[in-house]
Amino acid sequence: MAAQYFEVHPDNPQPRLLRQAVAILAAGGVAAIPTDSSYALVCHLDDKAAVDALRRARGVDDKHHLTLLCRDLSELASYAKVDNKQYRLLKSATPGPYTFILEATKEVPRRVSHPSRRTIGLRVPDHVVTQELLGLLGQPLLCTTLIPRGETEPLNDAEEIRERYDHLIQAVVDSGACPAEPTSVIDLSGGDPVVIRVGRGDLAALGLA
Numbered sequence: 152m153a154a155q156y157f158e159v160h161p162d163n164p165q166p167r168l169l170r171q172a173v174a175i176l177a178a179g180g181v182a183a184i185p186t187d188s189s190y191a192l193v194c195h196l197d198d199k200a201a202v203d204a205l206r207r208a209r210g211v212d213d214k215h216h217l218t219l220l221c222r223d224l225s226e227l228a229s230y231a232k233v234d235n236k237q238y239r240l241l242k243s244a245t246p247g248p249y250t251f252i253l254e255a256t257k258e259v260p261r262r263v264s265h266p267s268r269r270t271i272g273l274r275v276p277d278h279v280v281t282q283e284l285l286g287l288l289g290q291p292l293l294c295t296t297l298i299p300r301g302e303t304e305p306l307n308d309a310e311e312i313r314e315r316y317d318h319l320i321q322a323v324v325d326s327g328a329c330p331a332e333p334t335s336v337i338d339l340s341g342g343d344p345v346v347i348r349v350g351r352g353d354l355a356a357l358g359l360a
Contacts, residue, residue, distance in 0.1 A: 154183075154320050156313055161185070161326040164280045166287075172322050173287040180321030181205050183297055183312045185329045186220070187278040188248040188351045189305035190312060192320065193220060193292040202263060202293060208319040210300030217263050218250055218272035220292045222285040229258045230291070231273055237339050240357060245275035246282070248330070248351035252338040263293055270340045280326045296333055307331045 155175065157168045176182055179201045181194045192209055194201035196219070206212065219230055224241060227233065231253035233241065241251060255264040255271040264271050276282065285292060297312065298305045306312050309325030316323070335352030337359065338345040344359055354360040 152321075153317050154313060155322045156309075156325065157322065158325045159280055162279055164283050164326065166283075169280070169283050169287055169324075172324050173284060175322045176284075176288060176292065179204075181208055181319075182322035182324060183309070183316060183320060184281060184284060184324045185278060185309075185326045186276045186281050186294075187246070187330065188276075188296075188334045189307055189329050189331055190297040190309070191220070191294040192297050193294045196263065196291055196293045197260065199260075204320075205293065205295065208316060209295050209297070211295065215295070216252070216270075216272050218274055218294050219259075220281065220285065220294045221273060221275050222282060222291070223275055226291055227273065228256075230256055231259075231271060232256055233339070240337075240339070240344065244352065244357055246277035247275070248277070248332075248334045249357075250274045250334040250336045252336065252340050252347065254340045268340065270338075272336070274334060278329070280324060284324070305331060305333060 159168050179198045181204050183190050194205045250272050252270050255269050259271050296305050307328050313323045332351040335350040336348040338347050
């Protein structure tokens with residue numbers, strides 16, 4: 152079945168269309184959505200079949216780190232263990248184009264945390280459409296950057312995403328082009344911050360440059 156296509160305004164997304172997209176996600180669908188750093192594939196956290204479908208669409212195995220897309224840091228405590236120092240760093244960087252690798256709590260299903268390390272990626276996006284979707288769903292989404300198998304650059308054109316993934320995913324939310332640069336990735340699971348990837352998030356702003 153072809154993916155449903157939702158054209159939404161980037162600053163004032165139509166609630167009716169977002170509710171339809173959220174219904175697809177709640178029913179176990181995989182969707183391509185805009186974020187503050189390129190488009191991402193997302194699915195419901197607690198649905199094993201949806202997580203498997205997400206990995207298949209992206210062309211990655213269970214060793215590939217998936218990320219929790221959260222609306223704000225209030226959702227953090229359920230899924231990750233952080234001390235006060237780490238929390239201050241997270242607070243200064245969110246919302247924004249950063250992904251933090253954190254020690255996962257027992258709430259995180261084993262299938263979505265890193266298999267050997269019990270860690271989880273977490274980010275709070277600074278994008279109106281993503282925030283509204285998360286608010287309507289009422290819980291984090293599992294996500295991965297939409298980079299096609301065998302390629303290195305994320306896709307940024309919703310029409311192209313629709314053409315290439317039409318029968319692999321259930322929905323495409325189009326709010327125009329996103330910044331075509333991935334997040335900066337910072338590993339906090341070992342205590343002190345370790346920069347894993349330099350991306351769109353300014354490391355100097357966090358005192359890490």
